[in-house]
Amino acid sequence: MEPKTYFIRTYGCQMNELDTEIMAGQLAKRGLTAAADEESSDLLIFNTCSIRDLAERKVMGKLGRMGRVDKKNRIIGVTGCMAMAKKDSLFRKFPHLDFVVGTNNITDLGTVIDQVLYTKKQVFKTDDRFEENLDYLIAKRDNPIKAHVSIIRGCDKYCTYCVVPYTRGEEVSRPPDSIVEECRRLVDQGYKEITLLGQNVNSYGKDKPEWNCLFHNLLYRLDQIPGMERIRFMTSHPIDITVELMQAIRDLPSLCEFVHFPIQAGSDRILKKMHRIYTKEQYLEKVALLRKIVPHVSLGTDIIVGFPTETEEEFQETMEIFRQIRYSVAYIYAYSPRKGTPALRWKDDVPEEVKFDRLQRLMDLQNEIAVEERQQMLGNTYEVLVECFNKGGTQLKGRTRCWKKVIFEGDESLIGTLQQVHVHSYSHQTLVGDLVKPNSSLKVI
Numbered sequence: 001m002e003p004k005t006y007f008i009r010t011y012g013c014q015m016n017e018l019d020t021e022i023m024a025g026q027l028a029k030r031g032l033t034a035a036a037d038e039e040s041s042d043l044l045i046f047n048t049c050s051i052r053d054l055a056e057r058k059v060m061g062k063l064g065r066m067g068r069v070d071k072k073n074r075i076i077g078v079t080g081c082m083a084m085a086k087k088d089s090l091f092r093k094f095p096h097l098d099f100v101v102g103t104n105n106i107t108d109l110g111t112v113i114d115q116v117l118y119t120k121k122q123v124f125k126t127d128d129r130f131e132e133n134l135d136y137l138i139a140k141r142d143n144p145i146k147a148h149v150s151i152i153r154g155c156d157k158y159c160t161y162c163v164v165p166y167t168r169g170e171e172v173s174r175p176p177d178s179i180v181e182e183c184r185r186l187v188d189q190g191y192k193e194i195t196l197l198g199q200n201v202n203s204y205g206k207d208k209p210e211w212n213c214l215f216h217n218l219l220y221r222l223d224q225i226p227g228m229e230r231i232r233f234m235t236s237h238p239i240d241i242t243v244e245l246m247q248a249i250r251d252l253p254s255l256c257e258f259v260h261f262p263i264q265a266g267s268d269r270i271l272k273k274m275h276r277i278y279t280k281e282q283y284l285e286k287v288a289l290l291r292k293i294v295p296h297v298s299l300g301t302d303i304i305v306g307f308p309t310e311t312e313e314e315f316q317e318t319m320e321i322f323r324q325i326r327y328s329v330a331y332i333y334a335y336s337p338r339k340g341t342p343a344l345r346w347k348d349d350v351p352e353e354v355k356f357d358r359l360q361r362l363m364d365l366q367n368e369i370a371v372e373e374r375q376q377m378l379g380n381t382y383e384v385l386v387e388c389f390n391k392g393g394t395q396l397k398g399r400t401r402c403w404k405k406v407i408f409e410g411d412e413s414l415i416g417t418l419q420q421v422h423v424h425s426y427s428h429q430t431l432v433g434d435l436v437k438p439n440s441s442l443k444v445i
């Protein structure tokens, strides 16, 4: 029986969140409506993540618990990275599963559902390569202010610990005209902030030299769109961060001054073993150049602690990098061995308790740095995109251009607008401020 309602449970990164919005758009076009929860849905999709073991275990546990008892007449499917990593082996483990659709086959979701309905058999579709045929314009977005836009899929970097090149395939850039069209429509609909997504956005266009449009060229085109307020991008590989991109951040009014610049580790030996293709020195030189070109830029990073054979001294080098660079944002992970990756050939020899001790020490250091950063921000005025009311509170919440969360008193009419907020204190991670009246003489950052 044709399902009437759907529910998609999303795990993992922003790319998965966007893929969920695109799938929801396809289902809405088919006439389905969103169910309030998993239990009441006729079609239930788990859009999964494989980046670390914990992400996979969550879904495996959930699928196991659902079993036949919960199944009723519902159609259950798995999409996302686990679909690629495990393919049809999922059917053996979970006989109640109806379909598995890979990251490169979102377009085929409707056909796969039809096949399930007509054949009553388990169906899987998991192509290795992404074909640029996805209808991005039907994405069903819940947030009316900020949107994610995909510009490149896949990754060719093959860091030795990472499953992404295997679960999302090689890099495929999306034609620039299609990106510009989607962004123009979003701006016309009233969106104020667009985050360009890709596993490595800085490789944009390299797979299609005939387009003559690299990442910075694309940014110049997007900035031209009338009414475009803010552009962000996620995520970057340091090797592909060019001088032209740095100049674009300096020169384009809509491009926010925040760069996710993930170093992953602070020691050259570990960086080499990770196949990050840069040395610590080369990385530091790029950061210095970026800070010279865009002095008030904020930086973010990802870090893996406890990579195979990492010694305490090598971990100390990562701590030293944190002291030196002073990141605004750091996502810190304990190494998790992944099937199919080159790093699996090395023994996962850093004991779990050592990994978690390093994780904790690095987080403590990052917290100290973040507190000092917040203290330095007090007394300044920042441009804030107002997003909503603070959870359970009466204060408005938004973010600065450099990705800092700010709360302040104000009324609902300000939601979705850019305001100037004078920051006077902070509570935990959040800055607290007062709305500045228009035409005030305060300098806005």
Ligand code: 5AD
Residues within 6 Å of the ligand: 051, 052, 161, 162, 163, 262, 264, 302, 303, 304, 333, 334, 335, 336, 337, 338
């Ligand atoms: N173990 C731990 N963290 C990982 N990441 C990627 N693969 C692994 C792994 N096997 C982290 C990296 C990457 C982020 C998205 O996830 O830091 O930048």
Ligand code: SF4
Residues within 6 Å of the ligand: 155, 156, 157, 158, 159, 162, 163, 164, 165, 199, 200, 237
């Ligand atoms: Fe994974 Fe490295 Fe590609 Fe990032 S650059 S997605 S860490 S392989």
